[in-house]
Amino acid sequence: xxxxxxxxxxxxxxxxxxxxxxxxxxxxxxxxxxxxxxxxxxxxxxxxxxxxxxxxxxxxxxxxxxxxxxxxxxxxxxxxxxxxxxxxxxxxxxxxxxxxxxxxxxxxxxxxxxxxxxxx
Amino acid sequence: xxxxxxxxxxxxxxxxxxxxxxxxxxxxxxxxxxxxxxxxxxxxxxxxxxxxxxxxxxxxxxxxxxxxxxxxxxxxxxxxxxxxxxxxxxxxxxxxxxxxxxxxxx
Numbered sequence: 001x002x003x004x005x006x007x008x009x010x011x012x013x014x015x016x017x018x019x020x021x022x023x024x025x026x027x028x029x030x031x032x033x034x035x036x037x038x039x040x041x042x043x044x045x046x047x048x049x050x051x052x053x054x055x056x057x058x059x060x061x062x063x064x065x066x067x068x069x070x071x072x073x074x075x076x077x078x079x080x081x082x083x084x085x086x087x088x089x090x091x092x093x094x095x096x097x098x099x100x101x102x103x104x105x106x107x108x109x110x111x112x113x114x115x116x117x118x119x120x
Numbered sequence: 121x122x123x124x125x126x127x128x129x130x131x132x133x134x135x136x137x138x139x140x141x142x143x144x145x146x147x148x149x150x151x152x153x154x155x156x157x158x159x160x161x162x163x164x165x166x167x168x169x170x171x172x173x174x175x176x177x178x179x180x181x182x183x184x185x186x187x188x189x190x191x192x193x194x195x196x197x198x199x200x201x202x203x204x205x206x207x208x209x210x211x212x213x214x215x216x217x218x219x220x221x222x223x224x225x226x
Binding site: 035037044045046047050059061095100101103105106107108110111112113 | 152154156158162163164165166169170175176207209211214215216217218219220
């Protein structure tokens with residue numbers, strides 16, 4: 001069965017960096033586009049970033065453009081999110097999600113999420 | 121930039137009742153709209169995509185309709201496990217979610 005397991009969250013000071021990972025299993029990872037979606041405490045869902053199945057294209061929400069980098073290692077079935085220059089408003093649960101549809105901008109499987117808290 | 125509005129913000133119903141949730145886009149998104157269910161402490165789950173197609177494993181009591189700017193998610197008869205927050209999401213350009221509708225037990 002499809003499984004996505006995020007890791008790497010934690011408490012970090014403003015301005016610092018953090019890297020999230022998402023380990024995928026149960027499907028051919030290299031055939032699917034992937035996304036990061038976040039949810040601030042008590043708030044709704046916000047799409048963060050997208051990467052094509054082969055890593056050839058990446059796209060970002062305006063709120064993270066220039067600070068976050070999405071990447072993937074298809075040999076390790078792992079998705080990453082490098083987060084630099086973190087801000088208090090980046091505090092959220094970060095989900096990785098598999099892309100679905102043509103183009104793959106829906107999300108058909110989600111991980112359980114990892115909490116990132118940006119606080120001094 | 122497209123904006124999604126969901127109404128009502130909260131819906132209080134009893135098990136067995138029919139739930140009708142609305143999602144309105146500020147400009148046409150064609151049929152490129154999905155619905156997700158999220159329960160407390162859980163990740164969202166895809167229910168409906170392309171406005172009216174049920175995702176794999178989703179019960180038939182969930183149905184979606186609409187096109188252009190006005191969309192509806194209908195739950196024909198609420199089961200206890202259906203009380204949750206429901207989000208719509210458009211993919212006409214980049215993914216964008218609505219603010220959600222919370223379905224409460226009355």
